[in-house]
Amino acid sequence: MLEIHQFPCLSDNYGYLVHDTASGETTCIDTPDAAEYLKQAEAKGWKITQIWNTHWHPDHAGGNEAIKAATGCAISGPAEVTKIAPLDRELTADDTVALGDHVAKVIDVSGHTNGHIAFFMPDDGVAFVGDSVFALGCGRMFEGEPQQFWGSLSRIKTLPPETMLYCAHEYTASNAKFASHADPDNAALAAYVAEIAAKRANDEPTVPAQLGRELATNPFLRADDPAMQQRWGGATPAETFAALRSAKDNF
Ligand SMILES: [Zn+2]
Numbered sequence: 001m002l003e004i005h006q007f008p009c010l011s012d013n014y015g016y017l018v019h020d021t022a023s024g025e026t027t028c029i030d031t032p033d034a035a036e037y038l039k040q041a042e043a044k045g046w047k048i049t050q051i052w053n054t055h056w057h058p059d060h061a062g063g064n065e066a067i068k069a070a071t072g073c074a075i076s077g078p079a080e081v082t083k084i085a086p087l088d089r090e091l092t093a094d095d096t097v098a099l100g101d102h103v104a105k106v107i108d109v110s111g112h113t114n115g116h117i118a119f120f121m122p123d124d125g126v127a128f129v130g131d132s133v134f135a136l137g138c139g140r141m142f143e144g145e146p147q148q149f150w151g152s153l154s155r156i157k158t159l160p161p162e163t164m165l166y167c168a169h170e171y172t173a174s175n176a177k178f179a180s181h182a183d184p185d186n187a188a189l190a191a192y193v194a195e196i197a198a199k200r201a202n203d204e205p206t207v208p209a210q211l212g213r214e215l216a217t218n219p220f221l222r223a224d225d226p227a228m229q230q231r232w233g234g235a236t237p238a239e240t241f242a243a244l245r246s247a248k249d250n251f
Helices: 034-044 064-071 079-083 146-157 172-182 187-201 211-217 226-232 237-249
Strands: 002-009 013-020 026-029 050-052 074-077 096-099 102-108 117-121 126-130 164-167
Touching (some): 002 034, 013 164, 034 064, 050 064, 050 096, 102 146, 146 237, 164 211, 172 187, 172 226, 172 237, 187 211
Parallel strands (some): 026 050, 050 074, 126 164
Antiparallel strands (some): 102 117, 117 126
């Protein structure tokens, strides 16, 4: 059985420890805060054996060195991680990594950074998407181009709709404000926004998010919808995505 332990760390990151009960293996999904990861693993009684990095940013790979020093774990991630942190295995699209019998497929979700990857575990129905897509939002386009980022979101869109997306930050309340501005006549979005407000009022996480619901409500995943193209302009989905991303940056 696969167990996912989610916990807040740094100011608004989510940490994830993923544990396979059969093999006893445990992987860190990114390493925003080494001390917190080690503490959480100890509390669960889990020994960290791996790290899977999504991208090179310090709030994702900054704890690699300390966690490896403490546990001797093996680190897998995109080559860009070596800019700031150690890596044992470089991953590219369509590679796989495994936690016991649980396989994760590497998906290219670049755009936030040029090497950003996601880990999709088809048999478990979960995807760890880092800063590529968020509940009702997507990552800032620090390194990539609109066509590239839209290609990444298009790959996420093709995953089974019941897939649970584990993104790396609790940005949902802020994203919901922009989504409501971007797509004001969307009833499914309005219902989702109300649920999010209630959860945040109780200090509950809004992550993970179900892909199917995001497909109906997340403006960035809907840049190929004719209604969104009409409202936001753009002759192609990538151009509509670019208009939305730019508007959000200045919202
Ligand atoms: Zn990032």
